[in-house]
Structure formats: C-alpha cells, structure tokens
Amino acid sequence: MLETTEFALLRRIAAEQAERRAPSLIAAVVRGQDLLWSGARGNVDGSAPTADTQYRIGSITKTFIAVLVMRLRDEGLLDLNDLLDKHVSGTSFGHLTVAQLLAHTAGLTSESPGEWWERAPGVDWPALVESMSREPARHRAGERFHYSNVGYGALGQLIAELRGMSWTSALAEEVLAPLGMTRTTAMPAAPHAPGLAVHPYADVLMPEPTPDAGAMAPAGQLWSTLADLARWVRFIGGDTAGVLAPETVAEMRFPAAVEDGMAWTSGYGLGLQTFRSEGRQYAGHGGSMPGFLASVVVDPTTTTGAVAMTNTTAGVGVSALTFDLIKLVDEYEPALPVEWVPQPSVPSAMLALTGEWFWGPIPFVLRLLGDGWLDLRPPSGTGRGSRFRPVREDVWEGLEGYYAGETLRVHRHADGSPHHMDLATFVFTRTPYDPTAPIPGSLDLGTWPTEG
Structure with a gap:
C-alpha cells in the first residue's frame, strides 16, 4: 500500500492502544484475497504480537457455530424452521x-443460570439443561431481538447430536482445515496473549481467568490469530472455498432482526451481525471475554474488511476501530472496479429475452448477466427489481427485494420466441397489456385508443 495509507492505519491503531491503554493491540485490513496491511502495538511477553499470536475471540465463535448449522441445513439434515426438540430432546x-436460536429471536435468557459463566469452569450439557428448566422465557419467541449466549450453547449441542462428534471436532474437520485456519483452537496454544484487566484509574494490570466454558463454549470459547481471522473475514465476504455456497453466506448476512429499533444501524442475521453506516452495509461479529476483545467486519460489496484484537477486558473500541480501518483504506486507496470482459457468445433463446417488458403499463428492462442469470428492474432504477438465478430451462428464482424467492417463468411461442413472462402471478408482456397474453381480469373492457 502507499506509505501515506500505511501511516494513517498505523496512526489509528497507535492512538487506540495509547489512549485506551491496551496491553497489546493487533489489526489487519483485507480486500478480496489479499491481506493489504497489518500492524501491532504494545507487547505480549515482552515482544510485539505477530500474525501468529493467539487471542481469545469470544462471541466471534458464534459465527463458526452458525456456519456448521448452515452446512447441516444445506445437506438436508435439518430445516431452519425445525423445532429444537426434533434434534435435541429433553x-x-x-x-x-x-x-430463532441463530438470530437471537428465541426469547431465551441472555446468560446461563448460576455463576458468571465467562469466568467460571463450565458445566456439561445435562447440567445446563437442568438449570434452564427453572428459567422462564424473557420474551415471546420471535417477538424481538434479545441476545442469548445460551441459545448458542444449544446450537453447539445440536451440531454434536447430528454429527456424532463434538462441535469442536466438526469445526476442525469441516471448516478450519479446508480454509487453512490451523491456529484457531478451543484452548490456547503458544504463542498466545494472556487475558488481562487494566485498572480503571491506574496503569496496572491483573490477570483474567480463561477457563473452559463447557456447554457454553459455543458462545465464546475459541482462540485465533490475525492470519486466521483475516481468512475468516474473506469467508464472511463470500470467499467460501466450498465450505458453504456464497449464496448461503449471503443468506446469513441478511438481517433477520434489528438490534437498535428505529435507527437500524445494527442488526443480526443467521449468526452474523449486520451494520449500516454512511450508506454502506457491513457484516461480521464482535467478541468479548474477560481479558479479551475482538472484532471482524467486512463490506461484502467492496470485499474490504478488517480485524482487530486486544488482550484487555474493556475500554478498547475494537468494533469502531475495524470500521475506521476499512474507511481509511477505501478513502486513501479505493478498490478499482472489476474489469469488464465481454462474453464470447450467449444462447439465442436467452438473447431474445433482453430489452423492454411491461408489467401492465409499467416498463421494465431485462438484461443478461453471467452464467444464465437475469436482471429485471424499472429503467428508472427505482421500484421493484431483482437479479434472478437459473433453476431450470426458462425458470429463474428471484434473489432480492420484493421478488426474493419468487419464481420467474418464460412462456414461449411455438417457434421458441418469448411471448410473456410470469413472475409471482404478475404477467410481463412486450407491449403494455398485450391482448394476446393471459392477463387476469380480462382486457375486454377496452383497448388503448388509437387512430388510423
């Protein structure tokens, strides 16, 4: 990167570490498949932390649990609308x-009953289940967003039940190994940072405990490194290496619930936090455990993302830091648009679909995208529009907005030329209200006035 960009990034993390009194702080910026920049301040055991130094990542663990659940869904082993009882009884x-468990809309208590679970040795699953039997729901299921660490403990058990192995074994085999994330582990492996608390009114430190959380481990157990989390940022942005389909990760990024009411600057999808800032939408997750704070964030549109980790219990704004790093890079060195390359050819039956169509009197324009995909939207750019992915011959599925999940069908003349399209029962024709098309409600009331 340009020296001015690198200095601006270093200045930002240096100010964060000094002003917020972080024992150590490490951060990186990613774009596409490239690690653009990394920097560190402070020290771990007398030396600056490196891309291979482990930190505990807290609730970023939940994103890994969610990926394992979505793999089970994509394999047909569960449905997201399944009741937990179907797979985990008792x-x-x-x-x-x-x-509901994935999106924190289940209404469960935020923390497990009993001792402060983040600082105490964890109990096993039967003990957690027994303790929850005395806990009433905090909210009606589906009523609102209410963050629940317990819910992810349950999802970890669901993974274990359906895979016949611990969630950590499933994670290592199905996710970490294919992505080359060899330094992401359930317990710390040297070199790793110690968990520390900074006195609020004096520049002194106290060690924090880092116990095994037991049945609550799926909510925040994992340790990772800057190098591994940089790969995870790429994954959240869509570079999935076959671990999940990019479309499934996009589904996870879509907000299922809003965290902050009318402001809608933060929400939650299926295991991923979503954010809106200055007209851009981001995805990722924050993490905190005693002694540690961490954040991963990516803008899927530009693929610019950031990681930040520190070994202090509180005080460092790692989430704000990651956003600032992304914005600095995009301001100083914006990504170039992907170079346009013409297709060598397209099927004639597809080319015949392009151009102007009408929903009643309203014009739409259909364009061909790569791999048989379509784009249909009003020429003004406002109103209902979507991309459509092919399902089978002359059938597509909508991906966005009003038409997400809806079916688009092309009906052809005997000679194969397109006659009309049916989109969720709406009939699109080549001319406004084509009288030869099967438009519901009949056109017998009249025709367009003409002369000659």
Whole structure:
C-alpha cells in the first residue's frame, strides 16, 4: 500500500492502544484475497504480537457455530424452521426453532443460570439443561431481538447430536482445515496473549481467568490469530472455498432482526451481525471475554474488511476501530472496479429475452448477466427489481427485494420466441397489456385508443 495509507492505519491503531491503554493491540485490513496491511502495538511477553499470536475471540465463535448449522441445513439434515426438540430432546425450550436460536429471536435468557459463566469452569450439557428448566422465557419467541449466549450453547449441542462428534471436532474437520485456519483452537496454544484487566484509574494490570466454558463454549470459547481471522473475514465476504455456497453466506448476512429499533444501524442475521453506516452495509461479529476483545467486519460489496484484537477486558473500541480501518483504506486507496470482459457468445433463446417488458403499463428492462442469470428492474432504477438465478430451462428464482424467492417463468411461442413472462402471478408482456397474453381480469373492457 502507499506509505501515506500505511501511516494513517498505523496512526489509528497507535492512538487506540495509547489512549485506551491496551496491553497489546493487533489489526489487519483485507480486500478480496489479499491481506493489504497489518500492524501491532504494545507487547505480549515482552515482544510485539505477530500474525501468529493467539487471542481469545469470544462471541466471534458464534459465527463458526452458525456456519456448521448452515452446512447441516444445506445437506438436508435439518430445516431452519425445525423445532429444537426434533434434534435435541429433553430441554425446557425445545419449542424454539433453529432459526430463532441463530438470530437471537428465541426469547431465551441472555446468560446461563448460576455463576458468571465467562469466568467460571463450565458445566456439561445435562447440567445446563437442568438449570434452564427453572428459567422462564424473557420474551415471546420471535417477538424481538434479545441476545442469548445460551441459545448458542444449544446450537453447539445440536451440531454434536447430528454429527456424532463434538462441535469442536466438526469445526476442525469441516471448516478450519479446508480454509487453512490451523491456529484457531478451543484452548490456547503458544504463542498466545494472556487475558488481562487494566485498572480503571491506574496503569496496572491483573490477570483474567480463561477457563473452559463447557456447554457454553459455543458462545465464546475459541482462540485465533490475525492470519486466521483475516481468512475468516474473506469467508464472511463470500470467499467460501466450498465450505458453504456464497449464496448461503449471503443468506446469513441478511438481517433477520434489528438490534437498535428505529435507527437500524445494527442488526443480526443467521449468526452474523449486520451494520449500516454512511450508506454502506457491513457484516461480521464482535467478541468479548474477560481479558479479551475482538472484532471482524467486512463490506461484502467492496470485499474490504478488517480485524482487530486486544488482550484487555474493556475500554478498547475494537468494533469502531475495524470500521475506521476499512474507511481509511477505501478513502486513501479505493478498490478499482472489476474489469469488464465481454462474453464470447450467449444462447439465442436467452438473447431474445433482453430489452423492454411491461408489467401492465409499467416498463421494465431485462438484461443478461453471467452464467444464465437475469436482471429485471424499472429503467428508472427505482421500484421493484431483482437479479434472478437459473433453476431450470426458462425458470429463474428471484434473489432480492420484493421478488426474493419468487419464481420467474418464460412462456414461449411455438417457434421458441418469448411471448410473456410470469413472475409471482404478475404477467410481463412486450407491449403494455398485450391482448394476446393471459392477463387476469380480462382486457375486454377496452383497448388503448388509437387512430388510423
């Protein structure tokens, strides 16, 4: 990167580490498949932390759990609308759906009953289930967003039940190994940073405990490195290496619930936090455990993302830091548009679909995208529009907005030329209200006035 860009990034993390009194702080910026920049301040055991130094990543663990659940869904082993009871029996909250647990809309208590679980040795699954039997729901299922660490403990058990192995084994085999994330582990492996607390009114440190969280481990157990989390940022942005389909990760990024009401600057999808800032939408997750703070964020549109980790319990704004790093890079060195390359040819039956169509009197324009995809939207750019991916011959599925999940069908003349399109029962024709098309409601009331 340009020296001015690198200095601006270093200045930002240096100010964060000094002003917020972080024992150590490490950060990186990613774009596409490239690690553009990394920097560190402070020290771990007398030396500057490196891209191979482990930090505990807290609730970023939940994103890995969610990926394992979505793999089970894509394999047909569960449905997101399944009740937990279908796969994990014997709980007092088996009536909740998998999707509600993923999106924190199940209404469960935020923390497990008993001791402060983040600082105490964890109990096993039967003990957690027994303790939850005395806990009433905090909210009606589906009513609102309410963050629940317990819900992810349940999802970890669901993974174990359906895979016949621990969630950590499934994670290592199905996700970490294919992505080359060899330094992401359930317990710390040297070199790693110690968990520390900074006194609020004096520049002194106190060690924090880092116990095994037991049945609550799926909510925040993992340790990772800058290099591994940089790869995870790429994954969240869509570079999935076959671990999940990019479309599934996009589904995870889509907000299922809003965290901050009318402001809608932050929300939650299926295991991923979503954010809106200055006209851009981001995805990722924050993490905190005693002694550690971490954040991963990416703008899927530009693929610019950032990672930040520190070994202090509180005080460092790692989430704001990651956003600032992304914005600095995009301001100083914006990504170039992907170079346009013409296609050598397109099927004649597809080319015949292009151009102007009408929904009643309203004009739409259909364009061909790569790999048989379509784009249909009003020429003004406002109103209902979507991309459509091919399902089978002359059938496509909508991906965005009003038409997400809806079916587009092309009906042809005997000679193969397109006659009309049906989109979720709406009939699109080549001319406004084509009288030869099967438009509901009949056109017998009249025709367009003409002369001659």
